[in-house]
Amino acid sequence: MHQQSALFHFTDRLYRARNLDQIYSAALDAIADMLGCTRASILQFDDKGVLRFAAWRRLSEEYRRGVEGHSPWQPGHEEPAPVYLGDIGHADLPSDLAALIRLEGIGALAFIPVMVSQGMAGKFTLYYEGPHLFTNEERELALIIARQLGFAIERHHSDQTARRFTALVESSDDAIISKNLEGIIISWNAGAERLFGYGAPEAIGRSVMMLIPPDRHNEEPAILARIRAGERIDHYETIRRRKDGGLVDISLSVSPIKNAEGVIIGASKIARDITERRRAQEQQQLLLHEMDHRVKNLFALATSIVNLSVASAETPAALASIVADRLGALSRAHALTLASRTVGNGFRKTATLHALIEAILAPYVEGAEGERKRFTVEGIDIELAESTVTPVALLLHEFATNAAKYGSFSTSGGRVEIECRRRGGDVVLVWRELGGPTVQPSDTEGFGSRLVRLAASQFGGFSRQWHPEGLVIELTMDISRVGA
Template identity: 60%
Template sequence: MSSQSVDARNGDVGHINTRQSNKEQAPSMAMDVNVQHVLEALPEPIYLTDASGRITFYNSAAVKMWGVRPEIGKSEFCGSWKLYWPDGTPLPHDECPMALALKEGRSNRGMEAIAERPDGTRIPFMAFPTPLFDADGTLSGAVNMLVDLTERIDLDEAAQRFAAIVQSSDDAILAKDLNGIINSWNGGAERLFGYTATEAIGKPVTMLIPLDRHNEETDILGRIRRGERIDHYETIRRRKDGSLVEISLSVSPIRNREGRVIGASKIARDITERRRAEEQQHLLIREMDHRVKNLFTLASSVVALSARSASTPAELAGAVRERLSALAQAHALTVPSTSEATGRTERATMLHRLIGTILAPYDNCADDRQPRAIIAGPDIPIGGAAVTSFALLLHEFATNAAKYGALSNSEGVVDISCQEDADRFILTWTERGGPPVDRRTDGDGFGTVLGKATVRSQLGGEIVRDWKPEGLSIRLVVARDRLGGQ
């Protein structure tokens, strides 16, 4: 029986060369055909060569990897179009793993290389060439199995990308087993909690949890064991230095290949700044609500005060217009100016001007009468946040005086005394001529709370109210270095 080979043009699968000289060789031939069928059915690329390296057989999986059908009995060592080492340098066919195995007469398994198809596609693979010897120990050929590494390399690259993302994340990302022992720790966790990976890995995650919250970990592990995910759970954790930090915590189960839960991954995000922003937002909303209500009250007071001295509707309209305009001017002093080049910039003004602007709407006296507000003492520049702080305080003083105190009738007067004392500045607000005072405490209204918070946190001072029978007296002490004037 003649030998059979592959025609590269018609795509027939090549067969192991066989010879049959008599009937006794028929069973051997049948066995060879069965082997060919087995090799053809295998999903991995497999090919055989003779002792000189010429290819004598290859299966369909090899053709799929190579993208070409080598010529049986002529193509040598490997059927690929071109070969490269893993670093991309060219690999001659006579130096490939199969060639080395034949030259050395021993298995040369696990070497990696890259096969290039005619269309330019490159396939990384691992080779497992094994020399074949006959009964006399003479080298008769070799068999090689190729393992496509594309998927593994893709997975490795994906894992490396994922690891890089995890390590560079600003969020704290860590993993633990089902006993709560930390087994991975990224840079974000080190920055948030203060422990290095060496200090954290192998330690119980409870080292991050305040004593009064240890029950949280028990609940979390219980839910993880049931395969549940925990999203954006807000809690408190303890840093290495003992300080507490508010975090948003997400916890997900980690499963093995069989789908069994073997641990948990945690992502912790510092929400301290968000909390502060929320608190500031709530304060601003309350302030806005308070200011809007005060504006209505103030507008009503302006109209009522103006009506007492106005003899005609035109005079009343003019007086109200002028006083509301003065309020708008006072508001303008508290708003920072903007510039396209520099963004927000601070606005500075003189304290006496600010006081006069804030109180102008209430100064409804005739030309022959003294002003409703009398300012005495040194004038000083103020800028930055101090402008807003003083404007809010003075506006609060004036609004309350218009509601309940000296500015609520036409006879009342406010004396404002300014005094410098080393590193402090003292402003004294004294009301007289108003209705009898029957209020004895600061109370807990928004104006009082805002006043104390503003003076202490922004102006570094204190505020004291004295409810005298003849009128309210307010003593405001602030730090000079907080006034921001140049």
């Protein structure tokens, strides 16, 4: 009757234990109570497969240090048999181990394996001061204690794993959901609440179909069929619906959930919001397509410049110089556009008219510190549409090149005054040359003139007037066509 009461008390203490120390203490008390053994120890395998003392009663440090690691078993041993040494004096032991045991005052001992579902986890050891006859009842009680101790240790580790898993799930930024094989939600973490807008009480017990847009209802039966077949689904990109009706791009991973017998009973789903990634991919594709378009345009424009420049060049060196100058102007305009487009987050922002004029006429700023600027820019400024930056840059380059050859930039004291004004729905750029040589009107249309006429026709008109003090050009641009 006493043994039954002690066993009940032991089982109750194991059930109430909250940590391994309480489990070990309950086991050592049960050993002393049911087996009349006041000296005992519990050893468990460490990560390297060595038996280490986990708890003990009335054993010296020298003894523990000397015998630690000695074991007839290895971790995971499936059917180890208990070892009973009723008289150490007649036991077949290594001489050094036998001497250490006798020095500790031990006359008899027993090794009782402690088992978990994966195999052997450790042992507990009984110590008696003199020889001891282990009865069948004692042997049976020892096995019962070992069995209960193994259950308690395994439950503790399972609880710890479950708590860690629960903490991981609840702290995850991803939505983690579990459902049964009928698609009914049975768990819902905080990440799912943030992603889909439903609280756990609203979601648990409802069909996962509430998250699926009507045009994708065929996805869930297909997913459940694969789960029933034991398949895992990795990084499946799809669309789901929030509580507010909005749609969200997600990457979905689904894994089968199995019970203790290995039977599939449900599925766990991890959903990650990929809206920003999708947006970044779309932006990347847009920029790649735009870059492809711009590069092709630049090649076409460069080819056109080379072909048309041949007619006006008298020598290969002159051709090279003309082409290099014109391509340089395009390069400065392109660099200006690229710099302005990357300011902040405004990917569609482009160059202003004043900034473009300053960039194209930069070669006509003299002095190490730019103290002598041979042009002025006044009047209104506008942001240019990206498609107009290149043709306007070419026009300005042609104006400046002609001024350097024949006009105000050809003399040391010449200058250019540029005024931008509004006239109805147009922006008018007035280019006025001063201080240059006397110029005469020409009826001949060279490449530069053809280029100016063709470029100007894209967005407005163009006129030239020869005055005694210098050439005056008016470039008229329809603001609805050139403005950003």
